[in-house]
Amino acid sequence: MGHKPRKEMIAETRAKLVAAARHAFGTVGYAEASMDDFTASAGLTRGALYHHFGDKKGLLQAVIAEIDAEMLARLKIVSARADNLWQGFVDECTAYIEMALEPEIQRIVLRDGPAVLGDPSQWPSQNECIRSMSENLQKLGDEGTIVAVDPEAAARLVSGASLHAAQWIANSEDPEATSKKAVKAFNVLLEGLLKQGSRIGRPQAPAEIDKSLA
């Protein structure tokens, strides 16, 4: 009678390990997370971990890959539902900041990840997010909305600014006020990308970011 098929059990084990590690990494951090502890919390031992992921770093990679996939999916949804390209780009930046405000992402992806796995610009997953942003910038260039500039370069600078803004906001005493200042300054910088003619309107900063902090 129906004991679950092998492949499913294995996938389940991997998922349990990733979930347990993600929780541990996200709360106490990578270095402080004991493999014995969080494998046990998943009802397993380190044996399973080494079998499936090679070592602790391998597991961190798997956790980050999972988080990154979620981030990419969220970004795509955001940029897809805007009614023009520029707005889509701005919304995507805002979504980026919002995600970087989440403690789990901040801890695992933005702090421990780079320390353990090296420069994030070398990760395949992180590059997916950048690529998504680059594509938008490429289209904006073709469209003539922004000045001629290397899309990937701009995407990396903008994401860097976003991430730091998020860290600043998240650790601020008054996150709401800080968020307003950061978003304002962020939009000023983004306007540097716009061509002179397009700049007159001074497009408004999206206000959603404040809701997430209310």
Added chain:
Amino acid sequence: MGHKPRKEMIAETRAKLVAAARHAFGTVGYAEASMDDFTASAGLTRGALYHHFGDKKGLLQAVIAEIDAEMLARLKIVSARADNLWQGFVDECTAYIEMALEPEIQRIVLRDGPAVLGDPSQWPSQNECIRSMSENLQKLGDEGTIVAVDPEAAARLVSGASLHAAQWIANSEDPEATSKKAVKAFNVLLEGLLKQGSRIGRPQAPAEIDKSLA
């Protein structure tokens, strides 16, 4: 006969520990640096380390404080010798990127530091660099060169962009070409800060950054 005074010996011991740790952290990284090893390389033991710095993290703090002081000093020199405020600000940003290209700074200050000590915007030292940049932006605002924007917010965004640009450049296959693209995009973003009238000239990007990569 002149055995050195007590205070000097102690300062020397501390300096030796910081230097040894700085070297170890900068090469193999914080996590891989064995306290037994690098204290021994300084002709001491962990006893001295725990006595002076409390623990491994305390020593990392001391190392980062030393590096940060050097960074701040370099930034002040750069911004002081420019002939106008805007140029001084742009030069300071460029110097920031150049420093972030140095492997020791990248490893200790930009990767291991945040992972071990938390968000850099909370470090007293890192805030010194930001404050220096903020002051310049404040003056630029008073002067009427840039649009009204919170100086600290702008400083943090700009430094974030700089740091990510640096990581991208440093890990690129063709750092020189990448550097050109990054600097161009960086200047485009900075122009967003300039008031419409000031923007006509499209001030040129300083080229010094390319020299450091040649």
Added chain:
DNA sequence: ATAATGACATACGATGCGTATGTCAATTAA
């Protein structure tokens, strides 16, 4: 001269990682 402080070294216990080995179920082959 003696007491007290403090700069360091040594000794110890605990924890955590990686590997080597063992076990048992599930697939495959005969």
Added chain:
DNA sequence: TTAATTGACATACGCATCGTATGTCATTAT
């Protein structure tokens, strides 16, 4: 149907490292 093999996972071991507790010796204070 049964025997052989694979592979998922647990257990056991050795090693390195960290933090603390304790010891020693020189300097400074009384």
